Every structure is written in structure tokens, then in C-alpha cells.
Amino acid sequence: MADLSVNICGIESPNPFWLASAPPTNTGDQVARAFDAGWGGAVWKTLGDEDENPIENVYSRYSSIDLNGQRMAGLNNIELITDRSLEMNLIEIAEVKRRYPDNVVVVSLMVDSNAEAWDSIIKQVEQAGADAIELNFGCPHGMSERGMGAAVGQVPEYTCDITGWAKASATVPVFVKLTPNITDIRVAARAAKNGGADAVSLINTINSITGVDLDSFTPRPVVGNQSSHGGYCGPAVKPIALNMVASIAADPFTQDLPISGIGGIATWEDVAEYILLGATTIQVCTAVMHYGYRIVEDMTEGLSNYLDSKGMSSVNELRGLSVNKVTDWQSLDINYVVKATIDQDKCIHCGLCYIACQDGAHQAIGTKRTDDDKTDVWIIDDLCVGCNLCSLVCPVQDCITMEEREFGQTHMSWNDLMGEDPPGDLFPRPKHGLTIGPES
Numbered sequence: 095m096a097d098l099s100v101n102i103c104g105i106e107s108p109n110p111f112w113l114a115s116a117p118p119t120n121t122g123d124q125v126a127r128a129f130d131a132g133w134g135g136a137v138w139k140t141l142g143d144e145d146e147n148p149i150e151n152v153y154s155r156y157s158s159i160d161l162n163g164q165r166m167a168g169l170n171n172i173e174l175i176t177d178r179s180l181e182m183n184l185i186e187i188a189e190v191k192r193r194y195p196d197n198v199v200v201v202s203l204m205v206d207s208n209a210e211a212w213d214s215i216i217k218q219v220e221q222a223g224a225d226a227i228e229l230n231f232g233c234p235h236g237m238s239e240r241g242m243g244a245a246v247g248q249v250p251e252y253t254c255d256i257t258g259w260a261k262a263s264a265t266v267p268v269f270v271k272l273t274p275n276i277t278d279i280r281v282a283a284r285a286a287k288n289g290g291a292d293a294v295s296l297i298n299t300i301n302s303i304t305g306v307d308l309d310s311f312t313p314r315p316v317v318g319n320q321s322s323h324g325g326y327c328g329p330a331v332k333p334i335a336l337n338m339v340a341s342i343a344a345d346p347f348t349q350d351l352p353i354s355g356i357g358g359i360a361t362w363e364d365v366a367e368y369i370l371l372g373a374t375t376i377q378v379c380t381a382v383m384h385y386g387y388r389i390v391e392d393m394t395e396g397l398s399n400y401l402d403s404k405g406m407s408s409v410n411e412l413r414g415l416s417v418n419k420v421t422d423w424q425s426l427d428i429n430y431v432v433k434a435t436i437d438q439d440k441c442i443h444c445g446l447c448y449i450a451c452q453d454g455a456h457q458a459i460g461t462k463r464t465d466d467d468k469t470d471v472w473i474i475d476d477l478c479v480g481c482n483l484c485s486l487v488c489p490v491q492d493c494i495t496m497e498e499r500e501f502g503q504t505h506m507s508w509n510d511l512m513g514e515d516p517p518g519d520l521f522p523r524p525k526h527g528l529t530i531g532p533e534s
């Protein structure tokens with residue numbers, strides 16, 4: 095069986111499966127049960143300085159999006175960092191580390207933006223036995239209004255400076271957890287690296303309002319007769335997070351910065367995708383809030399079987415294999431041609447592909463009503479631009495497939511066509527005078 099153990103900035107983890115800092119890591123009892131279930135590591139629910147920043151949560155904190163019967167396809171929350179005492183958390187961290195020396199305990203932290211506050215809390219969690227700390231620069235609600243969380247992560251200079259303070263105090267590795275509520279994640283990752291970060295974790299939650307009660311006119315989650323924007327996570331955010339992980343892994347300035355990938359992970363396939371795009375460990379929140387700790391059993395078995403099927407003896411062989419397969423649009427092969435094919439034996443004559451192509455794409459599907467009142471459909475090859483839409487809307491598995499044509503053509507990109515060199519620096523220079531680029 096393939097070896098699932100990983101090493102991230104010097105920390106050995108029995109597997110890449112970690113819990114994200116969130117309700118599933120709120121107490122020592124929970125983290126212990128998670129380790130018993132098979133999780134390799136846990137990032138403790140964010141601790142703060144309760145004297146400087148008392149935590150009072152509102153009742154009614156979560157709301158969600160359901161999609162065609164899939165509950166919690168997207169989850170939104172307006173919860174704050176831990177509302178349990180720092181003292182109690184430190185005692186439980188020490189106890190968990192004593193009982194589970196081989197599992198990784200990373201402690202997430204968020205305090206005021208001054209070096210003394212960071213120094214004080216870092217010393218305390220290190221004393222308790224934390225294997226690493228994670229700086230929460232991502233929380234988009236509640237704490238950000240007090241100048242912490244995303245308020246730090248959205249300003250590269252703050253990210254860099256506060257990471258620097260944490261590095262000056264910490265003897266254990268420092269992870270910086272990034273907010274996705276920015277324009278270009280690479281700016282934030284570069285700032286973290288410039289501050290000395292040992293690794294980055296991403297993504298934290300995305301600013302969101304999941305919906306409005308159409309009778310009371312109050313957005314969700316309802317708190318009295320008001321609401322507040324919250325942080326979005328769960329399966330819906332995975333594509334956004336994958337792109338951000340891939341951009342950091344591909345950026346020449348941060349490509350050696352280890353990544354802990356987060357966002358919408360629920361299955362071993364999700365885990366494999368994150369690792370292929372450059373993550374060393376992954377973190378899970380929503381899926382565990384939905385289905386419990388035991389989902390790690392399927393992840394472990396599924397990832398091991400997958401590695402075996404690929405002839406890989408270690409999960410480390412998988413890391414980053416897809417990073418170079420993400421390129422700028424101008425480098426894609428214009429000579430690559432695919433066209434849709436309909437398997438008439440599988441077609442249920444619903445006509446959905448025809449409508450989608452006719453109204454929403456390139457009018458490349460022909461149709462006629464048969465004598466027995468069915469809708470026959472076929473691809474008009476010359477008009478098909480290979481956009482994939484018909485295969486995406488078709489309700490029958492493998493009924494419409496995309497077939498490669500015109501083999502043997504040489505690779506021809508937009509750059510080749512225009513006689514242009516590929517852009518040397520894919521990362522445009524900041525025009526606002528920030529000194530966070532490679533030269534800084």
C-alpha cells in the first residue's frame with residue numbers, strides 16, 4: 095500500500111488529511127476523536143486574546159445553498175473565533191499532544207496587530223506543545239471589523255509585517271492562512287513569503303449572502319430581523335480554491351512555499367486534485383460538519399488505491415504533477431480539435447442538448463420530431479465548435495462525449511500565430527508602488 099505520510103516544513107504528518115480551524119476542532123475531545131478516526135492533523139479553532147477582544151457569538155450563525163437535492167452545496171457562517179477560554183484551550187492542546195504525539199496539532203491564532211500581542215500568545219501555544227501556528231488572516235466577518243482576520247490579509251504590507259512579528263517570536267513553523275477576498279492571491283502569498291512564512295494555508299471563507307427570506311425580507315442567516323454578510327465554504331468554493339492553490343504553486347516567487355489546501359474537500363478525489371495542483375496537506379471543515387469525522391476512512395482508502403493504480407509508492411510522487419498543465423490562455427493549442435458525438439443508443443430524446451446548443455451556444459445540433467413523438471438529435475459537425483455544453487447538460491452518463499479530431503497537427507498557440515514571445519512575467523508588476531514583488 096502506498097505511503098501516505100508527508101513532511102510539511104519539517105513537520106511529519108502520518109497522512110495529508112487535516113481538519114481546518116473551525117467547529118470540528120473546537121475542543122480537545124473533538125480533536126482526539128478525529129485523530130482516533132484517522133485524521134493526520136488538526137488546525138485548532140482560532141484562539142485569541144479574550145481580555146483585549148472578548149468573543150460573544152450571535153444565535154443563528156449558519157445558512158446554506160442546496161442544489162438539486164444536495165444539501166449544503168455551499169455553507170455560509172457568521173461565527174467568530176473560539177468563545178472558549180484561552181486557558182482551557184491550552185490545557186486541552188497539551189493533553190491532546192501528550193496523548194497523540196504522532197499527530198499534528200497546528201494552532202490557529204488571531205490577536206490585535208501589535209508585536210507584543212502576537213509574541214505573548216505564540217509563547218503560550220508553543221508552551222502547550224503546538225507543532226506549528228497558523229495566522230488567521232482570513233476571517234471575513236466579525237473579527238475583520240475589529241481590524242483582524244481579512245482586514246490584515248487584504249493588505250499585503252500588514253500580512254508581511256505581522257508574519258514577520260510571528261516569525262520573530264515563534265520557534266515552530268508559521269503557516270499564514272490567506273483570505274480569498276482579494277484580487278490576486280499571488281500578491282497575498284508573496285507578502286506572506288516576504289514576511290518569512292514557512293507555509294500558506296488557503297482558502298478561508300468567501301464573502302457571501304446565501305439568500306433572502308422572501309416573506310420577512312431578511313437575508314440569511316436571520317438574527318432577529320437582520321443579517322450580516324458571512325463566509326462561504328463547502329463544495330461550491332472548491333473551483334475557486336483550486337485555482338488559487340495552483341496560482342501560488344506556479345508563481346516562480348512562491349513555488350517552493352508549501353501549501354495546505356482548503357475549500358470544499360469531501361472525497362479522496364478532491365484531495366488528489368489539491369495535491370496534483372501543489373498542496374502538501376489538505377484541510378477539511380464543511381464536509382466534517384456535514385458527515386462527521388469518519389469520512390477520512392474513505393479518503394484514506396480511496397487515495398491509497400488511486401496511488402497504487404498509478405504505480406506510485408508515496409503520495410509525495412503525486413504532488414504538483416498538474417501545476418505545469420495550467421498555462422496562460424495564449425499558450426494553449428489552437429490546433430487541438432474536439433467535436434461532440436451522441437451515442438444514439440443511450441439518448442433518451444429529452445432534447446435538452448438541442449435547446450442548450452440552440453439558445454445558449456452555437457446552433458450545432460439538428461433535431462426532428464419522430465412519428466412516435468420523440469425528439470431525435472444529431473451533431474452538425476461543421477458547426478460544432480467543441481465547447482462541451484451539450485455534454486455538460488446531457489442527463490445521461492457518457493451519452494454525449496467529446497472526441498478528438500485532426501490528430502497529428504503541430505502545436506500552434508496564439509503566441510505562435512501572432513509571432514509573439516510568451517509573456518516572460520505572467521505576474522504584472524504592481525502599479526501602486528507596493529514592494530512585494532520578486533525584487534523586494
Ligand SMILES: Cc1cc2nc3c(=O)[nH]c(=O)nc-3n(C[C@H](O)[C@H](O)[C@H](O)COP(=O)(O)O)c2cc1C
Pocket residue numbers: 114115116117139140169170171173174175176202230232233271297298299326327328329331356357358359377378379380381
Ligand atoms: C462555522 C465555521 C467556522 C469557522 N471558523 C474558522 C476559524 O475560527 N478560523 C479559521 O481560520 N477558519 C475558520 N473557518 C474556515 C474554515 O477553516 C475553512 O477555511 C473554510 O470553511 C473552507 O473549507 P471547507 O470548504 O472545507 O469548509 C470556519 C468555517 C466555518 C464553516
